Amino acid sequence: MATMQMDRLLDTVVQTGASDLHLTVGRRPTVRLHGHLKELQTKVLDSDDMVQLMKAISPEQKQQELAEMGGCDFGFSYGERARFRVSIFKQRGDLAIVCRLIPSRLLTFEQIGLPMICQELIRRPRGMFLVTGPTGSGKTTSLATMIDYINMNFGDKHIVTMEDPIEYYHKHKKAIINQREVGTDVPTFAEALRRVLRSDPDVILVGEMRDLETIEAAIRAAETGHLVFATLHTTGAAKTIDRVVDAFPVSQQNQIRVQLSTALLCVLSQVLLSRVDQPGLVAAYEFLVVTPAISNLIREAKTYRIDSAIQTGKKFGMQLLDDHLWALYMKGMISAEEMVDKSKNPADLRDKIHRMGRTVGRIEWDEEEADVKG
Numbered sequence: 001m002a003t004m005q006m007d008r009l010l011d012t013v014v015q016t017g018a019s020d021l022h023l024t025v026g027r028r029p030t031v032r033l034h035g036h037l038k039e040l041q042t043k044v045l046d047s048d049d050m051v052q053l054m055k056a057i058s059p060e061q062k063q064q065e066l067a068e069m070g071g072c073d074f075g076f077s078y079g080e081r082a083r084f085r086v087s088i089f090k091q092r093g094d095l096a097i098v099c100r101l102i103p104s105r106l107l108t109f110e111q112i113g114l115p116m117i118c119q120e121l122i123r124r125p126r127g128m129f130l131v132t133g134p135t136g137s138g139k140t141t142s143l144a145t146m147i148d149y150i151n152m153n154f155g156d157k158h159i160v161t162m163e164d165p166i167e168y169y170h171k172h173k174k175a176i177i178n179q180r181e182v183g184t185d186v187p188t189f190a191e192a193l194r195r196v197l198r199s200d201p202d203v204i205l206v207g208e209m210r211d212l213e214t215i216e217a218a219i220r221a222a223e224t225g226h227l228v229f230a231t232l233h234t235t236g237a238a239k240t241i242d243r244v245v246d247a248f249p250v251s252q253q254n255q256i257r258v259q260l261s262t263a264l265l266c267v268l269s270q271v272l273l274s275r276v277d278q279p280g281l282v283a284a285y286e287f288l289v290v291t292p293a294i295s296n297l298i299r300e301a302k303t304y305r306i307d308s309a310i311q312t313g314k315k316f317g318m319q320l321l322d323d324h325l326w327a328l329y330m331k332g333m334i335s336a337e338e339m340v341d342k343s344k345n346p347a348d349l350r351d352k353i354h355r356m357g358r359t360v361g362r363i364e365w366d367e368e369e370a371d372v373k374g
Helices: 002-016 047-057 060-069 117-121 139-153 189-199 212-223 237-246 250-263 292-299 303-311 321-330 336-342 346-355
Strands: 020-024 030-033 036-039 071-078 082-091 094-102 127-132 158-163 176-181 203-206 227-232 264-274 281-289
Touching: 002 020, 002 030, 002 047, 002 082, 002 094, 020 047, 047 060, 047 094, 060 071, 060 082, 117 264, 117 281, 127 139, 127 212, 127 250, 139 158, 139 203, 139 227, 139 264, 158 189, 189 203, 189 212, 203 212, 212 227, 212 250, 227 237, 237 250, 237 264, 237 281, 237 303, 250 264, 250 292, 264 321, 264 336, 281 303, 281 321, 292 303, 321 336, 321 346, 336 346
Parallel strands: 127 227, 127 264, 158 176, 158 203, 203 227
Antiparallel strands: 020 030, 020 094, 030 036, 071 082, 082 094, 264 281
């Protein structure tokens, strides 16, 4: 039966510690383990298999959304064993399914390697904390860790999250926490933000700033005395600020720069990399803290100078992504290829490797001639 087959597939994900399960027509079920795709030794899936597997985990409401919109996303609890974020979509007239395993326990700052200055910044009563990075870079896990820290340590906080879908379920600890799922509890992020200020929140989490209305509402909430966490699919602090500003019409951009310069607390930009010293993944972070000098650069539209400011701002806890990547490489945790692939300035890192007389993939660096040889 399809339900039993899906059970076996999900069990495999849980037992192996894979991060994702990929199901698509014409291929065997495939898991992503430590960043790499690995086929399972089962039958190749056909169209009927995909329909049955979809029905085994999808509520009626989501099946209707799939039929009307061509795709749906939702959270799925696999009994008491695990929870998954599910994305189902149509391709070439058939279905495809991706199930992402949500870790069953909340992790600490130390376990995921978050900069410890984050603990100080999330004690602030107001401001915007942006967490950015590509899809699958661990943004949700970082946010869950910080929300859990507030939940455990501050009894005078009301936390409201807006997520699509809810991934980590938080229990009430010292704080009160309410989680709203877009599509189930509220139609859109923008609508959730419009209504949240009436619920006496202290901390607000916006799962994703997808559109101008949501970005504008999130900035306004940060300005009016709330600590706002939000995500964007950008890499690097400077690009994140440019992305927020560029979302607005040109006539409003100067005003938004002024608002951001006062409302923004920090930008945490992250990527996930496969480890070479042991099985698993490790996160690399770029971290910008908005000091008076950074605030001035934002206000004057000089974001091109932010990377230099981060380099000189280490005493405030700032770090560039490439500096953290290099540190992980020098500790033997990641490969040179992975480091260069995920870096913002690969040529600079290649040059540092060259000066050490090492190689990157198939490209050899001649220490004396400084020539690239195929």
